[in-house]
Amino acid sequence: MSDYKKRSEIIIRKLRQSGLKMTPQRLAIVNVLAKSEGHPSVEDIHARLKKEFPTMSLATVYRNIVLLKSLGEVLELGFPDGSNRYDGNRPFPHPHLICIKCKKILDPDLDSLEKMKKEVESETNFRILSHRLDFFGICSACLSEKV
Amino acid sequence: MSDYKKRSEIIIRKLRQSGLKMTPQRLAIVNVLAKSEGHPSVEDIHARLKKEFPTMSLATVYRNIVLLKSLGEVLELGFPDGSNRYDGNRPFPHPHLICIKCKKILDPDLDSLEKMKKEVESETNFRILSHRLDFFGICSACLSEKV
DNA sequence: TATTAAATGATAATTGTTATCATTTAATAC
DNA sequence: GTATTAAATGATAACAATTATCATTTAATA
Structure with a gap:
């Protein structure tokens, strides 16, 4: 099994253990973040999932990132220009x-x-x-x- | 002469060389940044100068910081919570x-x-x-x- | 299938920053 | 000193990213 699928499963297990609901939107966001290809921004994630979920709200992406950060499963990378990108694949500080x-x-x-x-x-x-x-x-x- | 007064003079010299005007507000902002006591935020600088310049605008603080950053005389420290603080005393990257x-x-x-x-x-x-x-x-x- | 707490979508509010524009002022020439 | 002019300022509007609100929908459970 690929690295990011393992990460997905770890994150999803933690969410279930926390008594949280697994919605299709949440699952999709977790999958994008577990992969973290190109260290996506909120906009990236939202755009990538717009096809599968045409009504996906930006607020939902933000909410789930806040949640995953609080669980320690996503690392926020803040850049000097003020933009933020996210890494759910290696959620610990690294260079x-x-x-x-x-x-x-x-x-x-x-x-x-x-x-x-x-x-x-x-x-x-x-x-x-x-x-x-x-x-x-x-x-x-x-x-x-x-x- | 103290370290920060030297920094002030260096910055002021560079501003003059660039053909920019030396206003009292600009001088005061440069002095606070040259000292950089506590690595002040924009609000800190604005608050500290409000007594001397009751009409000092936040925009003026922002503008002068942008200017000094572009001249390489101020370092912007962006923190994970999204806040920014400034260092005009050591304007080069440092830990x-x-x-x-x-x-x-x-x-x-x-x-x-x-x-x-x-x-x-x-x-x-x-x-x-x-x-x-x-x-x-x-x-x-x-x-x-x-x- | 019904119940209910949680999640979502749409959007308003908020915050930090930048842009706008009328007014003021520092630098310079006379 | 006075006039000239480009630059700087102050007040505030605009903007972008994020968070909050609230009515509606839905996953989990009984």
């Missing part, structure tokens, strides 16, 4: 590489992050509970493009 | 320690960040132009507080 040219978001592995957190905690006496690490620049695909 | 209890923002030194950027660039072929690194948690003052 991003954000291409300012093609707007793609990559999720690199970064072994040194844990080391850095330890360095900060020992040097400053600050107890780290969460973090945010984003690199902005040009991805390899855009770098190798002819202008 | 923050953000206390979720007392809301204070600390600026730690972090030698390992440059190393991490090199690691990312060599492993992923991504050209890093800028970054954002924030740690959320509890500061030492709040940790040692009696409950």
Whole structure:
């Protein structure tokens, strides 16, 4: 079974355990977020589901994202331009590489992050509970493009 | 001369060089941002200057921040709750320690960040132009507080 | 099938920010 | 000092993203 289907099932199980109703709209939103292809915005999700659910309300997308965030099953990525995009596939803080040219978001592995957190905690006496690490620049695909 | 007065002068010099007018309101806003005590929000700046300039408009604060950002003399700190705060004292990207209890923002030194950027660039072929690194948690003052 | 609490859809309200425009003012030339 | 003019300001309207409201619909359960 694919990675995102597993994520869907995990999220849906948690929703059921919380005594919440499984509506077709909710299921569809969870599926899009579990996949999180391209780290969709609210508008992206709404647009993607408009065909299947012509009456799908923006409010429903917002409501379900708020719910899933509160359950810890969706990560909100807020960007410097004020826009928000969402990741239900990796709902824990993790570094991003954000291409300012093609707007793609990559999720690199970064072994040194844990080391850095330890360095900060020992040097400053600050107890780290969460973090945010984003690199902005040009991805390899855009770098190798002819202008 | 204090650090922030030097920052003021640098910013003011750049504004003059750009052929912009030095109004009393602009000077006052620059001074608050050059100091950046507590990393003020737009509202903070507006409130702080209301006594000296009773007619100071919010729009003027916004306009001058946009201007100073475009000159690279102010850094905008956008937080997960959607709020923005500003730093005209260190207008380059740098890590923050953000206390979720007392809301204070600390600026730690972090030698390992440059190393991490090199690691990312060599492993992923991504050209890093800028970054954002924030740690959320509890500061030492709040940790040692009696409950 | 009936019941009921929860979810939805439509849309109003809210908030933070930007745009508009008439008025004021800093910089400059005289 | 006065006149000139482009820029800045103040007041407020417009805007966009998000949240709240409320009547209607629906999933879960009996």
